[in-house]
Amino acid sequence: MSQQYPALLVIVPLISALVISAAGWINKRLCFPIAVAALGVAAYSSIGLLLRVLDEGAIVYRLGGWDPPMGIAYYVDHLNGLVLAVVSVVAFLNLIASKKSIELELGDKTAPFYALYVLQVTGLLGIVATGDAFNLYVLLEITALSGYAMLAMGKDRAQLSTLNYLYMGTIGACFYLLGVGYLYIVTGSLNMVDIANILPSLYESNAVLGAFIICLVGVWVKMAFFPLHAWLPNAYTHGPSAASSLIAPLVTKVMIYVMIRLILTVFTPEFAFNILAISKPIVWLACIAIFMGAILALAERNLKKMLTYIIVAEVGYMVGGAWLGNRAGMTGAILHIVNDALMTLCAFLVVSNIAYKLKGYAFDDLKGLVRKMPFTMGAFVVAALSIIGVPPTCGFFSKWYLISGAIQAGQYAFMVALLFSSLVNVVLFFRVIEICYYEPFSDGHGHDQHAEPMAEAPLTMLVPLFIVAAGLVLVGIYTGDIVNKIIEFAIPQGIV
């Protein structure tokens, strides 16, 4: 059965999503157990697949029994395996933590929401595992459509924000499709490894340059790289808590993975870094992204929206790190995919807990929250330390790699941007922590500070939050193992 892990990884969630959708019409209580079982099997398969890749090297799984490039093949190597494990574990933890929140916010439509949730995870896992460029487009669309439907279930402005997200997302996906079309016209193949074999003789042609730029712009639109980020803050803020805490940690990181895959496997690093001379402008653009993300976050008085601007800055870290062109930068970018997924999940689960118990998450609503929800605020402090980059949490180590990569490449502006962003994060988070810890809890008419009753979120929401917060520290401590055993092999030898 372990031979079939790559297929089980995506098929079990897909079939389960369909069964959930059909079962929702018969008995609503069946939906949650089926979803948990499906994501559990996916998490188990992805971890098993990662262990197999560590033993055997890259795995090729031929779907339909046809050899690539005739048929579609899954291509799982160290880079994929790591991201697959992260995506499936994050989705699983989030599902358990969101059960109560889904029941509160979605009323009688919980069954189709679970089906869309599992479909979204299927799409994300498929994007990461596939080795075929057109298959990636189809899975991108499944991810996008289920994401739109989930995010639009929020209140007031959610539908308009999601419609704007739909326009931008469709432009991004269509640009990617166009890029794949250009590649197909000049190479005749759709399989990533096959294209990489045919391309070197064509590096000088305009078509390959055009294909690369169009694919890159398409992926940038979908990952909200500045200046194409305008859809992200509104769409993620107004969605229901469960949808935001699934989509925010994962979708942008999977798009970064797609970009890294394009650089490393399809268009080899020699083309992307040496032949095209666009590394420096892209790193400058990343610096601007980090600055703008930090500054726009400072202007926000709403906790969830502030976190979404931090996501924009984090995307800037990863794009800049990947385009630095050296091993340390690329290691930092890949490590940051893992770390940022966990940090963002922790932060958004905290917001989800707050939204479950209080009426909102503007700063004015958070006064004195530590008395009411001490455990949640404890996890929030851990997430804040990680986003700022304090050892031994994981955020410190990925920033370390990024900064050393920047120094090695001579891109001092990027290093300055990273340090500036850390300082701004300190200001942002300590502002929130000060409001929560030191302001008196406002209940309208209270002047006295007698002990308010603790009204913490239910246990199903707290336990996954603790696991993720502990994970932030553990992943930080084990960074050395992760880098040496997995990420070292994910980056081709040619990059120094």
Add this chain to the structure above:
Amino acid sequence: MKIIGLIIALVTGVLLIGATGDFPDWADPASPASTHLSPHFIEKTMEETSVPNIVTAVLADYRGYDTMYETAVIFTAGLACFILLRIFVREEPGDRLYRHLLTGVTVRVKEGMELPPSEDFERIDATWTPPDLIIKTVCRFLIPFIQLFALYVIAHGHHSPGGGFQGGVILGASIILLAISQDLRTSVRRLREKLDAVLCAVGVIIYAGTGALCLLLGLNFLDYSALASVLHCDPVTARSHGILIVEIGVGIAVMCTMIWIYNNVSSTGKYDEGL
């Protein structure tokens, strides 16, 4: 805003056209796209899958995995329209209007009570308009033939242009024609919402389930030659039959999704009169 849009469109257009400089000419038989993969598809389809329609063979067999996700995409769209628009309205205990079919007399039933379902009365709303007699009758005659043609298109996907998607859309169109020519309540009475939604999922489950069956029989996912042991034939014919089974699944899923999307969008989720 207009200037920015114009600049973006022009810059992108110039970039794209500039990149076509190295493209092969139009309809060039020696282009890389026509010489790398497609000769294998064209020349080997008959002996590997025994399906003369090369497009169906590539769609459902060589690249069957993509097609499964395509069916999942259309299912997701139906589910998205449902979750966004559907309002399960609790019936207010107001007056209901019924119309006697033979005489055209409208009966108003006072609050709370309702007529038992019967052949002679149909439920209408205050905004009801009578369907045109010619349209109603002609459509009633045409719909069975449209459905027959749709089944032909699905079944003949192997030999002529056609297949699951095309046939499924025509089947869906036949039920939507019923809804347009009469009204939404009539078509919902014929194909209830719950059955429609469940069939939608069942269609995609047929596709994914066939692939999973191949997995359980020992080969890779969606490798139809594994069905040779179940269907008692040789692997090449098993591929042809496997393609037919998944096309049927696709047809069911597409039909039900089209009807589901139409029902939700045209009545904005309330399932009353419709358009």
Add this chain to the structure above:
Amino acid sequence: MGDLIQIVVAKYNYWIYITLMMIGLYAMIVKNNLVKKIVGMNIFQTAIILFYVSTGAKRGATIPILEHGHGDHGAGAHMVHAVDYINPLPHVLMLTAIVVSVATLGVALALAIRVYSRYNTLEEDEILAQIREK
């Protein structure tokens, strides 16, 4: 000059479809009405579909359905020449892309209906004005 005409005649299909794509993209960015943006999106996606399908054409070839029918596999099969049939792969890919564009259109229209039922208008500037008032 003759060179330029040569290039245009050989590649005009690509140029026409790219122009259509840019018309769709311009409509999506510039128009104020939500439904007009959806129409622009549809034009953009359809132009990409046409672009792909045009790459599968071959001079003098026929549709990719083998002519001698079903009973012929194994010995006695006619020799099939790839030059006689057009490239089937872009058609297959574009079947998928058409379905994806229909699905996106459906979801976009459902969202537009919800926006209309809340704000009572489909013009983006009026909606933003309503939001700012709140």
